[in-house]
Amino acid sequence: MKSALKESGMTALIAFLLFGPLSGLVLSGYGIEVHGFRPLLMAGLVFVGHLCFTLFARSSLGREWSASVFGRRDGGVTVARGERGHRLLIAGVMLLAFSLPLFLSKYWISVAILALIYVLLALGLNIVVGLAGMLDLGFVAFYAVGAYGYALGFEYLGLGFWAAIPFGALLAALFGAVLGFPVLRMHGDYLAIVTLGFGEIIRLVLNNWGSFTGGPNGVRVPAATFFGLEFSRRAKQGGEPFHQFFNITYSSAHKTIFLYGVLLVVVLLITFFVVRLRRMPLGRAWEALREDEIACRSLGINHVTTKLSAFSMGAMVGGVGGVFFAASQGFVNPSSFTFFESALILAVVVLGGMGSTVGVIVAAIVLTVLPEILRDLASYRVLAFGLAMVLMMIWRPRGLIRPQRPFFPIKGSS
Amino acid sequence: MLLSAQDLTMRFGGVLALNQVSFEVEQGSITALIGPNGAGKTTAFNCITGFYRASSGRLILDGGEEGAIDLLEILGERFKAEDFIHPAAFFKRLYYKMFGGAHRVARSGVARTFQNVRLFKEMTAMENLLVAQRHRVNHNLLAGFFKTAAFLKSEEAAVAEACKWLEFFEILEDANRLAGELPYGNQRRLEIARALCTEPRLICLDEPAAGLNPQETARLNAHIRKLRDQFQVTVLLIEHDMGLVMDISDHVVVLDHGEVIATGSPAEIQDNQKVLEAYLGVAEEGEMRL
Numbered sequence: 001m002k003s004a005l006k007e008s009g010m011t012a013l014i015a016f017l018l019f020g021p022l023s024g025l026v027l028s029g030y031g032i033e034v035h036g037f038r039p040l041l042m043a044g045l046v047f048v049g050h051l052c053f054t055l056f057a058r059s060s061l062g063r064e065w066s067a068s069v070f071g072r073r074d075g076g077v078t079v080a081r082g083e084r085g086h087r088l089l090i091a092g093v094m095l096l097a098f099s100l101p102l103f104l105s106k107y108w109i110s111v112a113i114l115a116l117i118y119v120l121l122a123l124g125l126n127i128v129v130g131l132a133g134m135l136d137l138g139f140v141a142f143y144a145v146g147a148y149g150y151a152l153g154f155e156y157l158g159l160g161f162w163a164a165i166p167f168g169a170l171l172a173a174l175f176g177a178v179l180g181f182p183v184l185r186m187h188g189d190y191l192a193i194v195t196l197g198f199g200e201i202i203r204l205v206l207n208n209w210g211s212f213t214g215g216p217n218g219v220r221v222p223a224a225t226f227f228g229l230e231f232s233r234r235a236k237q238g239g240e241p242f243h244q245f246f247n248i249t250y251s252s253a254h255k256t257i258f259l260y261g262v263l264l265v266v267v268l269l270i271t272f273f274v275v276r277l278r279r280m281p282l283g284r285a286w287e288a289l290r291e292d293e294i295a296c297r298s299l300g301i302n303h304v305t306t307k308l309s310a311f312s313m314g315a316m317v318g319g320v321g322g323v324f325f326a327a328s329q330g331f332v333n334p335s336s337f338t339f340f341e342s343a344l345i346l347a348v349v350v351l352g353g354m355g356s357t358v359g360v361i362v363a364a365i366v367l368t369v370l371p372e373i374l375r376d377l378a379s380y381r382v383l384a385f386g387l388a389m390v391l392m393m394i395w396r397p398r399g400l401i402r403p404q405r406p407f408f409p410i411k412g413s414s
Numbered sequence: 415m416l417l418s419a420q421d422l423t424m425r426f427g428g429v430l431a432l433n434q435v436s437f438e439v440e441q442g443s444i445t446a447l448i449g450p451n452g453a454g455k456t457t458a459f460n461c462i463t464g465f466y467r468a469s470s471g472r473l474i475l476d477g478g479e480e481g482a483i484d485l486l487e488i489l490g491e492r493f494k495a496e497d498f499i500h501p502a503a504f505f506k507r508l509y510y511k512m513f514g515g516a517h518r519v520a521r522s523g524v525a526r527t528f529q530n531v532r533l534f535k536e537m538t539a540m541e542n543l544l545v546a547q548r549h550r551v552n553h554n555l556l557a558g559f560f561k562t563a564a565f566l567k568s569e570e571a572a573v574a575e576a577c578k579w580l581e582f583f584e585i586l587e588d589a590n591r592l593a594g595e596l597p598y599g600n601q602r603r604l605e606i607a608r609a610l611c612t613e614p615r616l617i618c619l620d621e622p623a624a625g626l627n628p629q630e631t632a633r634l635n636a637h638i639r640k641l642r643d644q645f646q647v648t649v650l651l652i653e654h655d656m657g658l659v660m661d662i663s664d665h666v667v668v669l670d671h672g673e674v675i676a677t678g679s680p681a682e683i684q685d686n687q688k689v690l691e692a693y694l695g696v697a698e699e700g701e702m703r704l
């Protein structure tokens with residue numbers, strides 16, 4: 001009790017010294033008013049709070065509580081039991097996802113599009129960071145390559161939306177391979193710093209190569225079309241617009257719903273692909289590389305090309321995300337591709353659980369939809385984000401959902 | 415002769431870890447590499463398996479139908495002056511510089527284990543063995559995505575091969591457990607099984623009995639013999655357990671301070687004065703310090 005009082009007293013003193021100048025001295029006009037009461041009140045609050053906290057932490061109840069909360073630190077990786085598929089659950093989620101446009105407003109559908117774009121980005125980065133174990137801080141570069149691939153592909157090559165998806169994907173994969181080859185012999189921190197540099201270089205090039213990329217003013221992106229049918233009220237590129245062709249009344253939501261539908265199909269395809277990858281030789285090699293590179297080499301796995309495949313595969317998925325981003329915005333400029341974006345995607349992957357596909361998808365959706373729901377608290381977004389990170393690292397350092405290893409039935413064993 | 419090392423030298427700055435080491439490994443034999451701590455045994459292994467690039471010397475592996483394989487060439491050597499006149503030699507070297515490395519040595523039939531076990535800890539034992547079967551599985555991404563018949567068949571074959579080795583080492587019930595959770599003895603055996611899954615002609619075991627209890631060592635002894643007799647795998651092993659070495663090896667190479675001080679049959683080595691001195695010398699120094 002005595003030591004607790006002493007400790008709280010010390011903390012209160014420090015609080016007083018800190019709050020003294022912060023809240024005790026107030027500028028008014030050219031003079032300074034001294035409010036002695038405010039810092040005292042603060043220090044008092046800190047004293048009471050600290051005392052309560054220490055007393056609780058020292059009680060048997062508090063000790064039990066903290067042991068149960070902070071004590072659990074198991075490895076976190078589990079092996080699936082048998083070949084159990086969650087077919088029904090997956091079908092239900094898919095059905096729900098496809099029927100969303102029926103009861104959501106146009107605004108919320110565009111939020112859903114943004115969420116799905118983040119799902120793509122997170123899936124892509126999860127290949128690089130979660131599966132292959134390479135820390136990539138410049139993932140936004142490939143997102144930008146995809147988005148600009150569509151915008152500039154239309155401007156210079158006349159590529160439409162459908163051609164832009166494979167074009168953006170391949171362009172991003174190519175960038176991934178070219179940027180990756182010289183640096184993939186590096187490890188950990190070095191790789192992180194180099195990728196960080198790449199991310200910034202791409203953004204700066206987009207910003208400064210004005211004659212080609214439009215510089216900070218950005219580039220206009222054509223709207224998506226439905227097999228050549230436009231979604232505008234009047235067809236600008238000739239032919240009939242979508243609503244006339246199908247004899248329905250015009251609605252500006254059609255375009256959004258269409259984009260959502262296409263994006264959802266792409267996301268589902270890529271998700272299944274990534275899930276399958278983990279049971280394919282390439283995915284296994286990536287994970288083995290994450291676990292132990294030297295052992296991999298001793299087994300005949302070329303670590304450079306294997307890493308490169310992960311890097312460009314991740315970049316490709318990110319590039320597809322970029323194409324959809326450009327299509328949904330109708331406009332791209334370099335300010336969408338800052339380092340903050342890379343950090344956000346990385347946070348999604350870490351929060352979701354590196355290597356866990358489901359976890360990463362859930363985290364991406366939560367982290368894009370939640371800020372929209374809590375619009376009023378928008379200014380606290382980054383704060384809440386940081387808090388969530390800290391709490392997650394304490395409670396579930398391995399992410400929301402524990403990575404699970406596939407189970408192999410053994411025939412003929414007793 | 416499966417492997418022959420000629421004048422292998424490895425220098426780390428001022429340290430001469432290997433000095434003109436020459437020895438040979440007979441096809442179908444169990445060869446032991448012994449020596450006091452710090453003699454350079456692990457360094458020799460790292461040179462053979464391509465993790466270190468030997469400063470000088472030659473390493474020739476008999477590649478069966480492929481003929482003799484120069485293990486140093488496939489690591490990617492420095493360019494030489496005459497390469498710039500011979501385009502063929504130049505491109506060969508450039509190719510190995512870009513795509514060469516320890517993995518090529520593994521692919522040409524040399525597998526290894528590590529002194530401190532290196533498993534993929536957060537993967538299951540089965541997955542550890544599947545990763546090693548790079549040559550057997552179907553790498554086609556589309557085949558894997560659509561689970562074509564050919565893909566499923568290759569995966570099944572790989573699982574069957576893995577089961578064979580798990581059964582051989584009596585750890586089949588651990589197949590679906592995480593490698594990092596296995597008891598130490600099983601981890602050691604799993605690592606050997608994983609190396610065997612690459613279908614090597616030569617397997618290099620770095621202190622396979624370290625940390626095992628006497629029963630486990632006896633079982634390891636039986637397993638290594640069986641490998642040679644049933645599966646025609648040539649074994650090169652480093653071991654400090656002299657009982658095991660003298661019992662199973664056909665041929666012994668003794669290293670001390672990076673030099674070969676003796677080679678011969680176990681009986682010859684036991685009576686060799688130099689070997690006794692190398693080992694006892696260490697003991698005497700220890701006593702003097704006491």
Ligand SMILES: Nc1ncnc2c1ncn2[C@@H]1O[C@H](COP(=O)(O)OP(=O)(O)OP(=O)(O)O)[C@@H](O)[C@H]1O
Pocket residue numbers: 426429431449450451452453454455456457458529
């Ligand atoms: N990467 C390296 N850099 C510098 N020196 C090294 C390196 N690897 C090994 N050495 C040195 O080479 C010598 C031989 O080491 P090595 O590991 O081969 O011994 P060893 O015979 O395997 O011993 P032990 O029985 O203890 O495993 C030692 O003096 C060691 O310090």
Ligand SMILES: [Mg+2]
Pocket residue numbers: 455456457529
């Ligand atoms: Mg050693």
